[in-house]
Amino acid sequence: MQSRPRLDIEATTATGFPTTPPRVIGFWGGLSANVLNMIGIGPFITIPLALTALAGPQVLLGWVAGAFLCLCDGLVWAELGSAIPKSGGPYHYVREAYGRDSFGKLFGFLYLWQTLLAAPLSIGSASVGFAQYLAFLIPGMARWQQSAVAAALCLLNTALLYRRVGSVQKLSILITVLVLGACAWIVASGVLHFDTRLAGNFLNMENPDPHGFWLGLGAVALIAVYDYGGYNNVCMLGGEMKQPRRTIPLAVLCSIPLVAVLYLGLNITILGVLPWNVAAHSKAVVADFMQTIYGPAGSTTAVLVILVASWASALVVLLGYSRVPFAAARSGQFFAVFGRLHPRGAFPTVSLVFVGVTSAFACLLSLDDIIAVLILVQVMFQFIAQCFAVVLLRRRPDRDPDAFSMPLYPLPIVISVAGWLYIVATGQPKHVAAGALALLGGSVVFLIQAKRERAWPFRQP
Secondary structure, three states: OOOOOOOOOOOEOOOOOEOOOOOOEOHHHHHHHHHHHHHOOHHHHHHHHHHHHOOOOHHHHHHHHHHHHHHHHHHHHHHHHHHOOOEOHHHHHHHHHHHHHHHHHHHHHHHHHHHHHHHHHHHHHHHHHHHHHHHHHOOOOOHHHHHHHHHHHHHHHHHHOOOOHHHHHHHHHHHHHHHHHHHHHHHHHHHHOOOHHHHHHHHOOOOOOHHHHHHHHHHHHHHHHHHHOOOOHHHHEHHHEOOHHHHHHHHHHHHHHHHHHHHHHHHHHHOOOOOHHHHHOOOOHHHHHHHHHHOHHHHHHHHHHHHHHHHHHHHHHHHHHOHHHHHHHHOOOOOHHHHOEOOOOOOEOHHHHHHHHHHHHHOOOOHHHHHHHHHHHHHHHHHHHHHHHHHHHHOOOOOOOOOOOOOOOOHHHHHHHHHHHHHHHOOOHHHHHHHHHHHHHHHHHHHHHHHHHOOOOOOOO
């Protein structure tokens, strides 16, 4: 019986230069990559958006629904990441599941296409949030100055990641410990100063009408998915993970409940310290929350923590997304120059610089539109297709028996697909239209390229 190849051996050329990134990231490095991505700037800027989308205690249902949807989707990512542990993860998942020489070529290209849109939006949203909270410390910053700071942060992170990934792993673990500790301090402060009268006023608010509730629930769930998003970052680094069939599922499934508890605690305690209408219209809600408890010193400390978290989030998101154009180039579906590795550091060079620079340009957009278009584009291009990819890969006779298998299959897939369709159905028409146009544009570009190269679906039998 032929033994399976080890996944932790670095491939090199005859001259000794690496041809693939080394597998140097362990479980804690993978978990920190997820957690930093998930915490980031998300809840610190989106809590007011959620409170204005759905008034009253029903807003908490949106956060719970978003966490449950992400947990089901996390099982999808865990199974795919364990079965196909390669850098640029989702690009390989859809190509393998739908056929390398047929629909897999289309889905792989569409994932690459949406990444060229989603990566700058995702990194840019964290950087814009960083600049907004920095404005709390530097009053009077103009909008163009905030955009300039956000763009500069993207370029700084690109320079910081231009090195061996092993050193980046140590930095991310350290920052994760600091950020989690600081966030726990913020939540604990809210618990100790919780005002049941304020919370009671919020809980006793009148329910919105049924039509407004369902649309509002979808809007809050979309925001929650954005905040919880990042549990899949470790899958982008699948080719650089040690023992990936075990560490990838663990990193995905441990990060979701950890961050969900933190977020729910933050939402509840804020509503017990600030009146809900004050929180709903705050530009820096956590800073106002901490200032109410500790005064100016507390708000300044909280803002410093948020700045570190948002910077670190932008850093690890850039790290993960930079592997996708690299993977596509190595598979022949993107410009070959993007497949270059640094001769000594063994990290993607051109791909990293490209994603970092385009993210700097994305910082010119408004934050609300960035978040909505980002999630809807990912749902329409990627998340639903991945759910069915699990089903297709399970039917293959060569499926690795050692790979992770989700419990209660196929129930998590059914819930995930239903949840993603609900979020699209309740999205704003302009954002759904933007996602649909992006999907159509990507399909047209693929077909033009395939016809020029006489490849599938134009290849002659």
